[in-house]
Amino acid sequence: MKTTNNTIFISGGSAGIGLAFAKKLSAAGNKVIINGRNEERLQNALKELDNAVAIQGDLSVAEDRIRIAKELTTQYPEVNIIINNAGAAFMNDLSDSKNNAAEKAFQEINTNYLSVIDFTQLVLPHLIQQKDAAIVNITSIAVFRGNKYLPTYSASKAALHLYTQGLRDSFEENPNLNVYEVYPPLVNTEFSAEIGGANGISPSEVADELFLALEKNQFDVLVGESKKFADKL
Template sequence: MNLQGKTILITGGASGIGLEAARQFHGLGNKVIITGRNQAKLDAAKQLLPGIVAIQSDAAKAEDAQALFDQVKTLGGIDILYNNAGVGVPPLNLGNAHHSHVAGALYEMEVNYIGVIRLNNLFMEQLKKRPEAAIINTTSILSIVPSVLEATYSASKAALSSYTKTLRSHLKVLNSTVRVYELLPPLVDTDMVADRPDKKISPEKLVNALIKGMQNDQFTIRVGDTKIVSVLNRLLPNTVYGIINPKKAFDALR
């Protein structure tokens, strides 16, 4: 795919992976629109990248999604929708009844899964009319093997991964030229996991891999340890589950 001269909408674009994606896509000569809940972070992103457009929008809210679509439409529409926004809740042992289990799972699913479908539905007809268009969904290494510390987050990403694969097939049935990319990161060095000592890759390295994959029309883009986990999980699922979930993870649930 040609990644120059496009208009790209990036949800969750005010920090972390989204901000790095905005920087790199803008550097290639694209018009970039970012969204986020936090206006202060959006303002900081605008100062860092003066050429981008920043719109406050909460991926969990249907009314924000509609308002975002209406505003983007007045700006001329988009060629690429990058569903990057994601949330995670603190770990709790699901075996112990707790009122926050449902609330946390609903929040993660609303942002990480339902919010993606909502935006895709809003922008789909616009994207289908573009000569070259794409949707990018960020799933996770945890969509392959779940983490006991991020149980419902893992489930939300597994749901998104399944949806992404079937969306690609459905568009093919319609003879649509809209490309659908799935980005599967390992643990990425962002504020969301700043307190974790585990191995991480940089947002820059992740977005580099995303762009290279899109340019080569690699529709499933596995980065870093996700490549190894994807292969080994087919051969040694119990071993890989143990690698993703070492003893210290179970100890944290006690």
Template structure:
């Protein structure tokens, strides 16, 4: 896929992976529109990168999604929708089978899954009018093997992964020009996991591999440890589960 000259909308584009994607897509000659809930962060990105178009919007809210579409339409539309925004509720403070646990699950599902489906539905017709267009959905290494302390987060990403595969096949059957990519990151060094120890992939590395995958039309883009875990889970699922759920995490539940 040729990315130069394309217009890309990045949700959650003001920080973390989204911000790094903004930088790298600008560098290869794309027009970048970012959206997010934090107006101050959006403004900061706009100051640092004046070419960026920033629109405040919450992907989990239907009214915001419609407003976002209208604003993007006024700008001439997009070629690529990059569903990067995602949330994770800290599992150690919630426990299991209580109201807070349920509220966290709802929040994760609204942003990580339902918000993506909503935006894809809203922008589908616009994307279909382009000669070459794409949807990028960010799932997770935990959509392959779940984390016992992040069960609802893992579930939201697994739901998105199944949806992404189904959407891709559906669009292929109807001979749509919209390409559907799935990005599966491992643990990435962002504010979301700042308090965690252990190996973390840099956002720079992740986005670099994402761009390579897009350019090669590689529809499933597994990066870093996600590649290893994918194959390990196929042949040694018990071992893969144990690697994701190390004993130190079990102990944190006691």
């Protein structure tokens, strides 16, 4: 699909991978709408971007999702790409009987999976009216194999992965709507600091891979270490 003159909504766009997407796409001549929970962080991110605006809100909260979807589609009717990037992750030691594993898993499933389904459903009627539209879901290398440090996070991203495949299949006969999935490995962001993110790749590498994938209509976007799992797609 085209990689310029789009209007692109990016959840979790004030930092990390989301901000890297915003920088790459705005520099390429797209209008970018970033979303995040913290207004101050959003405003600081806007200082680093051209042709960008922000919509504050927490997509894990139903009332905010409804408000954001309405504001997005009414104030920016030209929006044609949605990047579902916002996420939650917790170290979750399943061997610790004092650890509230279910509560952490609930937050991850709500943010990383259920909220994405609901928000996507809210904006889909608008997207399918566009001549060239896309939904981009950010999953993880963790969809290929969970680990003991992030078992429930991995499960939430695996659920999003299967939903994304189903969404893509549902619209395979619609040439105007493409569904992409990005599989980042460990990335050096504040989000991943607790699990050794300093050893990960840069957020800009993930953004570069997505940009190339959009150019080539490559719907599965493997990044860095996740490329070794290409045969599992």
